[in-house]
Amino acid sequence: MISDEDLQIVSQHLGRPARSMLEVSARCICGNPVVVKTKPRLEDGTPFPTLYYLTHPAATASMSRLESAGLMAEWSNLLEDEIAEKYLKAHRGYLAEREKIEFVEELKETSAGGMPTRVKRLHALAAHSLAVGEGINPIGDLAVANSDWKIEKCQCDRPKEVPGLTCVLPRIILNSFTTTPLN
Numbered sequence: 001m002i003s004d005e006d007l008q009i010v011s012q013h014l015g016r017p018a019r020s021m022l023e024v025s026a027r028c029i030c031g032n033p034v035v036v037k038t039k040p041r042l043e044d045g046t047p048f049p050t051l052y053y054l055t056h057p058a059a060t061a062s063m064s065r066l067e068s069a070g071l072m073a074e075w076s077n078l079l080e081d082e083i084a085e086k087y088l089k090a091h092r093g094y095l096a097e098r099e100k101i102e103f104v105e106e107l108k109e110t111s112a113g114g115m116p117t118r119v120k121r122l123h124a125l126a127a128h129s130l131a132v133g134e135g136i137n138p139i140g141d142l143a144v145a146n147s148d149w150k151i152e153k154c155q156c157d158r159p160k161e162v163p164g165l166t167c168v169l170p171r172i173i174l175n176s177f178t179t180t181p182l183n
């Protein structure tokens with residue numbers, strides 16, 4: 001389930017009402033949604049292949065910059081041997097996750113971002129990596145690693161929480177009590 005608050009933030013990020021969204025799959029360190037899981041068939045009946053959708057404006061802008069820099073062609077050349085195998089596995093995993101929600105005949109064998117043999121849309125590939133974690137989608141991992149936007153460094157116009165005060169500080173205080181000196 002996605003909360004009304006998150007739905008509202010995603011709508012602001014997209015500049016249109018967010019629909020057919022199931023849950024938040026990745027968040028900025030401040031708590032704002034970055035990737036949302038979308039229904040394989042939208043409420044109006046349209047088949048929607050992109051299960052993991054990158055919605056954060058700074059993240060999508062960063063992916064667009066990587067695409068403009070021509071990295072899709074460069075990374076397509078990496079799709080050989082072990083990387084090609086991993087990419088195919090990522091594709092199958094993507095389909096399996098989506099089909100757990102709903103099997104949509106029109107989308108059979110279609111995942112996202114150009115998988116399993118092409119690199120077409122870094123937004124979708126990065127969203128996959130951010131949602132499932134590093135080590136699953138090799139090209140998505142590259143997009144995340146080369147992005148000037150970082151999930152662990154809040155670049156939100158409106159952070160959900162103030163990271164320095166609500167997350168980091170208590171941890172530092174806690175660490176000062178629980179860690180032993182290195183020497």
Ligand SMILES: [Zn+2]
Binds near residue numbers: 029153159
């Ligand atoms: Zn943030």
